[in-house]
Amino acid sequence: MKRFIDLADLEPAAVRDLVALAQKLEHSPEPRVLAGRILGLLFMNPSLRTLASFQSGMARLGGSSFVITPGQGTWNLETKLGAVMNADRAEHVREGIPVLASYADALGIRAFAEGIDLQADLNEVGFSAMADLVTKPLINMESAMNHPCQALADWKTMDELHVPAHGRFVLSWVNHPRALPLAVPAATMTMAAQRGMEVVVLRPEGYEIPKQLADKARRLATASGGSFSETSDRSAALKGARVLYAKEWGSTRHYGDAQGDAALRAQLGGWLVDESWFAGADPNAHFMHCLPVRRNVAVADALLDGPRSVVVREAYNRMPAQMAVLHRLLA
Amino acid sequence: MKRFIDLADLEPAAVRDLVALAQKLEHSPEPRVLAGRILGLLFMNPSLRTLASFQSGMARLGGSSFVITPGQGTWNLETKLGAVMNADRAEHVREGIPVLASYADALGIRAFAEGIDLQADLNEVGFSAMADLVTKPLINMESAMNHPCQALADWKTMDELHVPAHGRFVLSWVNHPRALPLAVPAATMTMAAQRGMEVVVLRPEGYEIPKQLADKARRLATASGGSFSETSDRSAALKGARVLYAKEWGSTRHYGDAQGDAALRAQLGGWLVDESWFAGADPNAHFMHCLPVRRNVAVADALLDGPRSVVVREAYNRMPAQMAVLHRLLA
Amino acid sequence: MKRFIDLADLEPAAVRDLVALAQKLEHSPEPRVLAGRILGLLFMNPSLRTLASFQSGMARLGGSSFVITPGQGTWNLETKLGAVMNADRAEHVREGIPVLASYADALGIRAFAEGIDLQADLNEVGFSAMADLVTKPLINMESAMNHPCQALADWKTMDELHVPAHGRFVLSWVNHPRALPLAVPAATMTMAAQRGMEVVVLRPEGYEIPKQLADKARRLATASGGSFSETSDRSAALKGARVLYAKEWGSTRHYGDAQGDAALRAQLGGWLVDESWFAGADPNAHFMHCLPVRRNVAVADALLDGPRSVVVREAYNRMPAQMAVLHRLLA
Numbered sequence: 001m002k003r004f005i006d007l008a009d010l011e012p013a014a015v016r017d018l019v020a021l022a023q024k025l026e027h028s029p030e031p032r033v034l035a036g037r038i039l040g041l042l043f044m045n046p047s048l049r050t051l052a053s054f055q056s057g058m059a060r061l062g063g064s065s066f067v068i069t070p071g072q073g074t075w076n077l078e079t080k081l082g083a084v085m086n087a088d089r090a091e092h093v094r095e096g097i098p099v100l101a102s103y104a105d106a107l108g109i110r111a112f113a114e115g116i117d118l119q120a121d122l123n124e125v126g127f128s129a130m131a132d133l134v135t136k137p138l139i140n141m142e143s144a145m146n147h148p149c150q151a152l153a154d155w156k157t158m159d160e161l162h163v164p165a166h167g168r169f170v171l172s173w174v175n176h177p178r179a180l181p182l183a184v185p186a187a188t189m190t191m192a193a194q195r196g197m198e199v200v201v202l203r204p205e206g207y208e209i210p211k212q213l214a215d216k217a218r219r220l221a222t223a224s225g226g227s228f229s230e231t232s233d234r235s236a237a238l239k240g241a242r243v244l245y246a247k248e249w250g251s252t253r254h255y256g257d258a259q260g261d262a263a264l265r266a267q268l269g270g271w272l273v274d275e276s277w278f279a280g281a282d283p284n285a286h287f288m289h290c291l292p293v294r295r296n297v298a299v300a301d302a303l304l305d306g307p308r309s310v311v312v313r314e315a316y317n318r319m320p321a322q323m324a325v326l327h328r329l330l331a
Numbered sequence: 332m333k334r335f336i337d338l339a340d341l342e343p344a345a346v347r348d349l350v351a352l353a354q355k356l357e358h359s360p361e362p363r364v365l366a367g368r369i370l371g372l373l374f375m376n377p378s379l380r381t382l383a384s385f386q387s388g389m390a391r392l393g394g395s396s397f398v399i400t401p402g403q404g405t406w407n408l409e410t411k412l413g414a415v416m417n418a419d420r421a422e423h424v425r426e427g428i429p430v431l432a433s434y435a436d437a438l439g440i441r442a443f444a445e446g447i448d449l450q451a452d453l454n455e456v457g458f459s460a461m462a463d464l465v466t467k468p469l470i471n472m473e474s475a476m477n478h479p480c481q482a483l484a485d486w487k488t489m490d491e492l493h494v495p496a497h498g499r500f501v502l503s504w505v506n507h508p509r510a511l512p513l514a515v516p517a518a519t520m521t522m523a524a525q526r527g528m529e530v531v532v533l534r535p536e537g538y539e540i541p542k543q544l545a546d547k548a549r550r551l552a553t554a555s556g557g558s559f560s561e562t563s564d565r566s567a568a569l570k571g572a573r574v575l576y577a578k579e580w581g582s583t584r585h586y587g588d589a590q591g592d593a594a595l596r597a598q599l600g601g602w603l604v605d606e607s608w609f610a611g612a613d614p615n616a617h618f619m620h621c622l623p624v625r626r627n628v629a630v631a632d633a634l635l636d637g638p639r640s641v642v643v644r645e646a647y648n649r650m651p652a653q654m655a656v657l658h659r660l661l662a
Numbered sequence: 663m664k665r666f667i668d669l670a671d672l673e674p675a676a677v678r679d680l681v682a683l684a685q686k687l688e689h690s691p692e693p694r695v696l697a698g699r700i701l702g703l704l705f706m707n708p709s710l711r712t713l714a715s716f717q718s719g720m721a722r723l724g725g726s727s728f729v730i731t732p733g734q735g736t737w738n739l740e741t742k743l744g745a746v747m748n749a750d751r752a753e754h755v756r757e758g759i760p761v762l763a764s765y766a767d768a769l770g771i772r773a774f775a776e777g778i779d780l781q782a783d784l785n786e787v788g789f790s791a792m793a794d795l796v797t798k799p800l801i802n803m804e805s806a807m808n809h810p811c812q813a814l815a816d817w818k819t820m821d822e823l824h825v826p827a828h829g830r831f832v833l834s835w836v837n838h839p840r841a842l843p844l845a846v847p848a849a850t851m852t853m854a855a856q857r858g859m860e861v862v863v864l865r866p867e868g869y870e871i872p873k874q875l876a877d878k879a880r881r882l883a884t885a886s887g888g889s890f891s892e893t894s895d896r897s898a899a900l901k902g903a904r905v906l907y908a909k910e911w912g913s914t915r916h917y918g919d920a921q922g923d924a925a926l927r928a929q930l931g932g933w934l935v936d937e938s939w940f941a942g943a944d945p946n947a948h949f950m951h952c953l954p955v956r957r958n959v960a961v962a963d964a965l966l967d968g969p970r971s972v973v974v975r976e977a978y979n980r981m982p983a984q985m986a987v988l989h990r991l992l993a
Contacts, residue, residue, distance in 0.1 A: 360698070362697070362698040377735055377736055377737050378735065379758060379761070380761060382730070382735070382736070383765045384765050386726075386728040387726075387728055387766060388765075391698060393698075395726075403734055622757050623737065623752045623754075623758070624753070624754075625747040626740070626754050627744070628748050632744060635756070635757070643757065643764065650764070
């Protein structure tokens, strides 16, 4: 493995191997396997879990890491080709990224969606331009429409919880003060599809999954014996569900239009998950969320603090999942 | 030892053992004893000494660390229970802290006083709520009313300077452009009390030590053969002093009232320590301060740069003191 | 070697030894030679290459590092002697720097020019005051008028490219939205002079090299069989050049006068390097720049992305060059 950009680049069997490696590293550490190796971490956007879990995971394998956060001790980076750089961005990614890669044995890059042109973000125009500059092993730490590290951690979490391979997986939109990117919803629904699950996306009108992503999930589901569908009918969606995965995202109808999105979501205060949503679900259904989560806006306190919630376990699994990725890229 | 939250949780003999371990690690390093162990450092407030000394100390024991600073590359964390999170804080400590702890073998947390309700801060409401979320070894890197790492370093410093166990220790209020928390004054006066010293707090009217803290210091002093008293009479306080420990803190009479505090301190420009304060002190009396210090507002240049000052040594001792704590928690 | 402050402190033969050590460490790593050693990095100004290359290089030698960036998770540091510290700077370098040095085995300091008084900056008043506080091994990570790490990396880069020892080296001023310090131009022209090159500084009127720096470069050039001159005639300067090194700097005629500088540079849009500048140069002439660079303001895209450009290689060489410095200081 040379790059970890999209979980769907791997066959399901290869994902299962990665999960198995993560579990192995958890229980039989290899504390010197990456001794002397350096991981560079470039965060164009904020992070808590990703930064801490990569730094800790790399150290647990004997390696080291450095962190560059433009705007925090480093100038902002320009990403546009052909830019006349006479404003506040002092360096272009065309130099910055190859330079950082030259100091590292592997590079992780986080670069959120631009959030202006849906098709450009679906095509990963921004991340791809950066990825093309890197010849070293590369990790996607969240791009416009993907978050493979989160997806891998979630797969591992469901395995540990014995969530059936073909169980119903409901990804539900939940509210948030403002539009967020589609990276996690896209990554998590395709992950569940790859795992062979009965994937149902529950969302209000105006928050439909873009066709390009839905087609991808449907194709992956079919190949693995699962299915993909989309609805705004909550009780139908959740009937028999084994997992309710809540996530916030921006209106795809009003993509890049903050006002249009805000007008729509102002009427969607009811999209705050609580225990009542589980009425028709499997009694042992789990509640998942990638974090960070807005308590009592997206999810009720009692659900997050109750027995269905596995959100901290998902977050913990970022570390062993990424250790497996690092091991595969560098060992 | 599972937690290092308050030096007063330890018997004086146990503190002496920690100081002895710090001295041992200083002179007989154990450069691999914490190999493969990870220290997570969560800074809700700024830091210089604490960050650098923990990162350096952990590395000197063979371990690694990661740093999370909300607001600096990470979103701000909500701390209020039951908050409806529709404002600028994207994640609650109820998820954030267990997640960070899950990546680490020990977690350090810095969370200053809220500075609104004195009783809430005295009760460590904020820090305790965070500490309750951590099952891993935990270190208090400064809470509302405590700073045990500073206190341990200062004890070690006084031992090295042969300050007598029952010598007079004067903690004096000094001026500052604005109200600061009571964490260091509380920690240092209880440390000196535990060490068996004749503790005298010198402060202007309006800056009295809260009864709860004074009672704690008195109880500890009594158990160790020392004493605790409070005065606003400078020459009486300093007579025969072996140590003058200067510190800034906010008015306890006007707690949470910046205007009331400012009006009071505007008249207290004379609380700027210089050599003249040592007129009646022991000729070899030392000047201590935890740093950072406002030169020529709190302390005169000549005193800080002169032979009485041991402020850099105190700061240096943070590192071996914390190495002893890490060793005790993790080795 | 106890300090790495100015490349000119070393004889040319000693620089060649350092370059040789850098090349040796690149091809025969010594991954444990600095095990247990700690490098402290204090950034008073932003960084990308310096931070990442020092952290990576230190780790590749088996050591660790910590980073302190005042204003980013740490309060701002006061530098003025005798300051009455009643404003926004909470700590003085007179405490801060000795304390950080006490946690480290070597300390790197970045402190840009103040940009007010040219003579004070030429005399390195600010950096020297900080350096005087450090008794541990010390590295200049860019001061008012120097950047020896960049200079060493550039020397190594030219050696690898087989640039003749006595070849023509043209340092050319290029435009930028605002005045920048003289650190890199000063360091690079004296480096090329030390290397024995025919150094020509090409710059518009108003951007003359201060006499103190020109004298230094001339003295070093003479000792090494090279030369130093200054001109505003582009075609004369570039005739037969083996290297065109572009760099932005502020008007020395209007030093500390942003308006005067801006008025001058507003007419200098033509100082944007592109391939046409190489018309009379050696056919194999290289294009160098220390980065970060403003594309299409200072340098044209096609030149940066074309075969003459060695800017990423220069940046990469920061790492092995600094590993050699760390090895010399600490091994």
